[in-house]
Amino acid sequence: MLLNRxxxxxxRVIIIGGGFGGVEVARKLKDKEVEVLMIxxxxxxxxxxxxxxxxxGTLAADAISFPIRKMFKSQSxxxxxxxxxIHIDKDKKEVQTSVGTYDYDYLVIASGATSNFFGNKEVAKYSLPMKSIQEALNIRSYVLQNLEEAVLxxxxxxxxxxxxFVIVGGGPTGVELSGAIAEIQLHMLKKDYPELSEHEMNVxxxxxxxxxxxxxxxxxxxxxxxxxxELGVKVMLNTQVTGYDGNIITFNNGESIATKTVIWGAGVMGQFPAGIHADYIERGxxxxxxGQCQVEGYDGVYAIGDVSAMITADTPRGLPGVAPAAQQQGGFVAKHIANILANKPNTENFKYFDKGSMATVGRNRAVVDMGKIHLNGFFAWLTWMFVHLLSIFGFRNKLVTFVNWTIKFLTKNSGIRLIIDKFERPEPESTKKDIVSES
Structure with missing residues (x-):
């Protein structure tokens, strides 16, 4: 039972969101004289x-997910x-949720981001985003469903x-996803779908x-x-999507591609409950x-990670939307709250330490930037695997991931190619018209 103020x-410190930033705040407040409530x-x-x-299909959903309660089972x-x-009330210092209302002394908004379709409702309706486990499973099912349909x-x-298969967005998500789908074409298509030619599939x-x-x-x-x-991906640069009706995607250069599968990774936007005034909302x-992660005009309220825009002289465009930035902000906010409770001064602003960036492009191919050091190819791929393996929560998840990666490396043919819940995408209007005219 949670007590009233x-x-x-x-x-009480309420943390909205169990992502990288929110988890770090909670962990750093262990053994502090506060009540931590994560929602x-x-x-x-x-x-x-x-x-x-x-x-x-390389990993199952539970290999990259970890129960929050188990994560903090030893934190009293x-x-x-x-x-x-649902709503943040800054005057009453309360958050209204679907299971009740909770008061707070300090509030950390770490609710992350969702896909940004830049106002294109048609693209939002028919394309597949990938910002949650369910959306990732939808993509897995839909890719396999379309291969099954092609056989017919x-x-x-x-x-x-x-x-x-069209992937929109050339950031890490788009690059890694397009490389992984290209490997399905190269290593799996002939084995699972002998009726299809690998030359017919395009990424x-x-x-x-x-x-x-x-x-x-x-x-x-x-x-x-x-x-x-090298993997056969057709890279289209300086190309912007102008529309997608569920059957054909069109671009600003006049070109178009007939496709049932458009995966959207071109942008993100913050998501947070109602109650934050529009004057404090930035682009995205x-x-x-x-500079101390505090929401301007809101007493005791912080925002970190993808949902925050720290616009300062040092960070005029805000911080990068990556896990290390959210984690470092989480640690900073926890220390900031602890200092307030201990009557210690908080004079320093948050400074992001960039440890480097990396991305993998299929088997044996990756790029790594660490300061002036640049790695590519096989050694970069090993580095990428090592860093990600260490970062996953839970020994079981680390072991399962390592075993899956090892089998895939040795056989080129591992994977969870199961259609458990068939994904039903909205029926394109053009298809509906064809059905009506035929009847």
Whole structure:
């Protein structure tokens, strides 16, 4: 049972979101004289950097997910509620949720981000985002469903739209996902679908700027593009999506591709409950904070991770939307709250320490930037695997992931190619018209 403010012995810190930032805040407040309450719509933490491997069948969903309650089973000052947070009342210092209202002394908004379709409702309706475990499983099912549908078509022309896979967005998500789908084409298609030719399947990566992995070094960008092309991915640079009706995706250069599968990884936007005034919302639907992660105009309220926009002289465009930034902000906020409770001064602003960036482009191919050090190829791939393996929560998850990766490396043919819950995408309007006219 959670006590009301007047009944509690210690201040309450409410954390909205069980992602990298929220988890770090809770962990750093262990043994502090506070009551930590985490609220999330899911009862598990997701290791998002490996989400694409769930989407392509390399890993099961539970290999990159870990129960939040189990994660904090030894932390006596931690409590968890699985709920939707509906509204933040800054005057009453309360959060209203789907399971009740909770008061707070300090509030940390770490609710993360969702896909940004930049106002294109048609694209949002028919394309597949990948910001949650369920969305990754939808992609896995839908890719396999389209391969099954292609087998049923008699001629190549009828099969083509089922075998064209378009990934929009040339960041780490898009690059890693397109490389993984290309490996399905190279190593799995002939074995599982002998009726289909690997030459019929096409993987497209669409990027609006002039290079992929723009946040990494020029060399990493060039290397990753080269690796993608070696895998057979058709890289389309300086190309922007203008529409997608569920059957045909169109671009600003006048080109189009017939496809049933468009996976959207071109942008993200912050997601958070109602109650934050519009004056404090920055581009990308992010909450503006000062240099100490505090939401301006909101007493005792912090925002960290993808949902925050720390616009300062040192970070005029905000912090990068990566896990290390969220984790470092989480540790900073926990220390900031602890200092307030101990009557210690908080004079320093948050400074992000960039440990480096990396991305994998299929088997034996990856790029790594660590300061002035650049790695590519097989050694970069080993580095990428080692870092991600250490970062996954739970010994079982680490072991399962390592075993899966080892089997895939040795056989080139591992994977969870199961359609458990068939994904039903909205029926395109053009298809509906065809059905009506035929009847």
């Amino acid at each position: 007047s009944e509690r012995s210690f201040p 999330d719509r899911n009862n598990f933490h997701t290791f998002q950097p490996l989400m694409y491997q769930v989407a392509t 000052n931690f409590r968890f509620r699985m709920a939707e947070v 078509r008699k001629n190549e022309a009828d099969r083509q739209s089922f075998l064209n 497209y990566l669409v990027e609006g700027t002039g290079k992929v992995l723009a946040a990494l070094s020029e060399k990493s960008s060039r290397d990753s593009e080269k690796y993608l092309k 639907n992010r909450i503006r904070t000062n």
